[in-house]
Amino acid sequence: MDAADFKDFSKAMSDYIVEYLSNIRDRQVVPSVKPGYLRPLVPEQAPEKAEPWTAVMADIERVVMSGVTHWQSPRFHAYFPTANSYPSIVADMLSDAIACIGFTWIASPACTELEVVMLDWLGQMIGLPESFLARSGGEAGGVIQGTASEATLVALLGAKAKAMQRVKQEHPEWTEYEILSKLVGYCNKQAHSSVERAGLLGGVKLRSLKPDGKRKLRGETLQEAVEEDIRNGLIPFFAVATLGTTSSCAFDALDEIGDVCNAHNIWLHVDAAYAGSAFICPEFRYLMKGVEKADSYNFNPHKWMLVNFDCSAMWLKQPRWIVNAFNVDPLYLKHDMQGMAPDYRHWQIPLGRRFRSLKLWFVLRLYGVENLQKYIRKHIQLAHKFEELCISDQRFELYEEVTMGLVCFRLKGNNEINEELLKRINGRGKIHLVPSKIDDTYFLRLAICSAFTEESDIHVSWEEVKAAADEVFKAM
Amino acid sequence: MDAADFKDFSKAMSDYIVEYLSNIRDRQVVPSVKPGYLRPLVPEQAPEKAEPWTAVMADIERVVMSGVTHWQSPRFHAYFPTANSYPSIVADMLSDAIACIGFTWIASPACTELEVVMLDWLGQMIGLPESFLARSGGEAGGVIQGTASEATLVALLGAKAKAMQRVKQEHPEWTEYEILSKLVGYCNKQAHSSVERAGLLGGVKLRSLKPDGKRKLRGETLQEAVEEDIRNGLIPFFAVATLGTTSSCAFDALDEIGDVCNAHNIWLHVDAAYAGSAFICPEFRYLMKGVEKADSYNFNPHKWMLVNFDCSAMWLKQPRWIVNAFNVDPLYLKHDMQGMAPDYRHWQIPLGRRFRSLKLWFVLRLYGVENLQKYIRKHIQLAHKFEELCISDQRFELYEEVTMGLVCFRLKGNNEINEELLKRINGRGKIHLVPSKIDDTYFLRLAICSAFTEESDIHVSWEEVKAAADEVFKAM
Known part of the structure; x- marks a missing residue:
């Protein structure tokens, strides 16, 4: 070409x-294709000869769009x-045009x-x-990870390296595997599945702790677990506080958790993957109170701040623990400026990395902080609009307080009618929701997702929910 | 906007x-900026108000291009x-426009x-x-990973899960940590640094084995190591064969290694990150002889096949080992079609993933297999051209046979003059090379990297190398 x-x-x-994008609301949000739909639409092998770009362009609707879920x-x-x-x-x-790989500074x-x-x-x-920022002049600073999953894993591995070194000094007679078998980390039972997965990948125990009645992990609960584990000869080393859980957008009591972690030399990682973008609005920062007690912090501008995937922002107060833990240094990657600027290859799982900060730079400048704040506030306002419509109908109840752009709701009654409700909502094909379940209570989650959502869209979604509810009651 | x-x-x-891109060869290939160059060029904070796109466009040369290494x-x-x-x-x-996240089929x-x-x-x-392909109808198939580092880690974790299960059945009295402490993997001493890193991340021993005089890992060497480890009570579980090492593009004896692995129930992963693209040309497939004995295979179309980073292609014969090892299944990610199509979130480290196969589809159709083969052959021919120029000069010698697009060469003599040579080549600022060192022999690596490289460019690069060599000898 x-x-x-x-x-x-x-x-x-x-x-x-x-x-x-301009006409996206007219498309069926989830396609009605069945598994295996695409294979018969394309040849079995790559073409031998080059095709014209117009042929590819002509296939986009037929092959791709027919099977796209329109996020x-x-x-x-x-x-x-x-x-x-x-x-x-x-x-x-x-x-893509520059197509450089930024594994080292040079x-x-x-x-x-x-x-x-x-x-x-x-x-x-x-x-x-400032203790998280590079501008403070110390080793601290931020890095763009691909996903929050990777950020959690990186934090866990840093925490593990730090704990291993400390315990090895205290108990030179223990083997690495003995120490490893004693390490224990903590998170809210409602933490994202990627936290559990990080524990599996890192080969360490991770305890899911019971949150309070508002789905928040409290300091007291963590304190009890830590004391119990210490009594049993284990070594608490890592905790994840979630700001905005996936199930219901609950916020852990970061301030309390931070005290427990600091008192016991436990690495505290904050996972604010979704809700973190809202903290660009000062009125929501009460939810991140205590952040100065954390060791690492992560949120995804690629979720709610208009930066395309992948852009997961992570800050580390002491990157040395992750840098030193996995520092493999072949000659072909050495350069004269080592130590004068970060070599980001040491801060992440993969070696290669794209020039992802360009997206952040463009978005921050072309929107400006003011418009990004407006964007967040509008989504939260739209969530409250749906909340309002929902509670105006006596058949419905909210499962969780609405603080961000997520509304957790259900029909008053048992789980079965709510499962039926969701089935009918998605079955009608106009809107798409997924459910969640906490302590055996099944509920529906309605997240405000699109940059194009207006109040009229919320009314459309509500009418769909209401119509599906009518169907449920009619069929009973 | x-x-x-x-x-x-x-x-x-x-x-x-x-x-x-049209005029890229006129730019200084490595910028002469010093660490910290960029901060003074931009404001200390994000702008409060939106800026016009023309302002961003105007800053690209000043802020970005002034510090770009032009890959x-x-x-x-x-x-x-x-x-x-x-x-x-x-x-x-x-x-980016579709901006869907493909973690599950639905x-x-x-x-x-x-x-x-x-x-x-x-x-x-x-x-x-066929045993690697989804079209075979079994569980096998391919997946796009971000990088070869991640592919190696995924393979190692799958191998670990498989070995853990087997050993647990044989020795129910052993703890997980005891088993873990016995597991041992293998690779060529010349394997990529990410292989060592995967071992560190996975928390298992990985032995670097000595290659033969041609930098190849041989079956016999692996066999001896495996037997030794078994005698010492260890459990061999994983091996990486490299096709095209980073240092000198050497090829492990895959066929021999495969026999040893199959005989000892060792998961064999093939890392063909760079050289793998060349196998689209049948004349190079002799280098992958024995591939049917492997369990997983990986190469990077984002290196040498005109697909932009990130696109690291990986195939697994039995993805179940990685799928089951890290399967965390919250309700909000469940769907009705589970089991009828792959849910790729189980095949990789992160949860989220971009629509990366579009790049592959566009490139394969708009070039066609024929032109991609031409592209590979041209790069290899250009490498041979440089080789020819190099050996025509009595002062130089080749360090390694040229098989792909990499020429490993040096001045006859000690390492010091070669270090001096590289310093002068890079110091002149016209071309950019990195060195490597094997068994205390330092040499220079010249890789053919650009899609725009013509034979005339090879002459330019050779003239630069020659002129730098003249300087070295003049200064002696």
Whole structure:
């Protein structure tokens, strides 16, 4: 493909994208295809000869769009949002064109340095203490991970390295595997599945602790677990506090948890994957009270801050624990400037990394903090609108207080009618929701996901929920 | 940013990209900036108000390009290539616009299914046995990982899960930590640093074995190590065969290693990160002889097959070991079609994933197999051209046989003059190379990296090397 063709092709794609996003609410949000739908639509082998780009363009609707779940549609209320914006798309074009790999500083200084500074910008925007920022002049700073799963794993591995070193000094007679068998970490039972998975990957015990009646993990609960484990000869080393759980967007009592962790030399990681974007609005920062007691902090601008996946922002007060734990240093990756700037390859699981900070830079500048705050506030307001509609109907109840862009609700009554409700909502094919279950109570989650959602869309979604409820009661 | 602005902005970016790539060889390949260069060039905080896109566009040269190492320049010969192509850039635009997360089938059926089929296309292109492909109808199949590092880690974790289960059955009296302390894996001393890192991350012993005089790991060496370890009460469970080492592009004796692994129930993973792309040309497949004995196979189309990072293709014969090892299954991720199509979240470290197969689809169709083969052959031919120039100069010697697009060479004599040579080559600022060292012999690596490299560029690079050598001898 030559330059002239690329100009035509990218122009055609821009036009297609605008058309797609502008009319996205008219598409069926979840496709009705069955597993295996795509294979018969394409040849069994790659073509021997080059095809024209117009042939590929012509296949997009037929092959791809017919099987896409439209996450950017205002009718999509499942999971949590994943971000999408025009500035971010253009930034990725540039990142792809430069196509550098930023594993060390010298491998592309701009790639490392823009990331360092963007994470300082972002850290200031959410009110992170200076002790997390590179601008403080110490070793602390931010890094862009691919996902919150990786950030949690990186934090756990750092915590493990730190604990191993300490215990080895205290008990030189213990083997590595003996120490490993004693390490224990903690999280809310409602923490994301990736936290449990990080424990499995890291090969350490992770205890899921019971939250209070508001689904929050409390300091007292953690304190009791830590004391119990110490009595049993275990070594508490790691805790995850979740700000905005996936099931119901509950917030752990970070301030209390921080005290327990600091008192017992436990690495505290904060997972604010979804809700963290809201902290760019000062009125929500009460939910992150105690953050200065944490060792690492993570949230996903690629969820709720208009930066396309993947952009998971993580800050570490002492990156040395992860840098030193996995430092393998072949000659072909050495350079003269080592130690004068971060070599991000040591801060993450993979070696390679894209120029991802460009997306952050474009989005922050082309929206400005003001418009990003407006965006967050609007989504939260829309969630409250749905909440209002929901409680105005006597048949419904809320499962959880609405603080962010998520509404957890259910029909008053047993789980079965709520399972039936969800089945009918999704079956009608107009909107898409997923359920959750806490302590045997099944409920529905409606997340405000799309950048295009307006109040009229909320009414449409509510009408769908109401109509499905009518069906449920009619069928009883 | 509204749709009209996006059209203008993306058009301006397309034009910029064409200009950048068309004239890339005129740019200084490695920037002369010092650590910390970027911070003073941008404000200390994110802007409060939105800026126009023209302001961002105007800053690209000043802030970003001034600090970029130009990996796509024909003057860039460091590391290994990272791919870049027009079709791939446009595919990423579409992926960003759809912005779905493909963690389960239902989360976006097209995202999963196109990946399944593209990995079948690709597997056939490189002559992988059917036992690796989804089209065989069994559980086997391919997946796109972010990097080869992640693929190696996934393979190691699968091997670990499989071995743990087997040993637990044989020795129910042993604890998990006892078993873990006995597990041992193997790789060539010349394997990539990410293999050692996977061992560290997975918490298992990994032995680096001495290759033969041609830098190949041989079956006999592995056999001896395995027998020794078994005598010492250890449990061999995993081996990595490298096809195309990073240091010198040597190829392990896969066929021999495969026999040893199969005889001892050892999971064999093949890391063909760079060289694997060459197997789309049948004449190079002799180097992957024995691949049918492997359990998992990986190479990076994002290195040498014109698909932008990140696209690391991995095939697993028995994905069940990785799927079951880390299967955490919250209600909000369950769906009705489970088991009828892969849920790729179980095949990888992170939960989230982009629609990456679009890049592969666009590249395979817009080049066709024929042109991709031409591309590989041309790069190898250019490497042989440099080899020819090099050996025509009596002062130089080759360190390693040239089989792919990498030339390993040095000045006859001690390491010091070769260190001096590299320093002068990079110091002159025209081309960029990195060194390597094997068994105390220091040498220079010249990789053919750019899609724009022509024979005339090879002459330019050779002239630079020669001129630097002249300087070295003059200064002596």
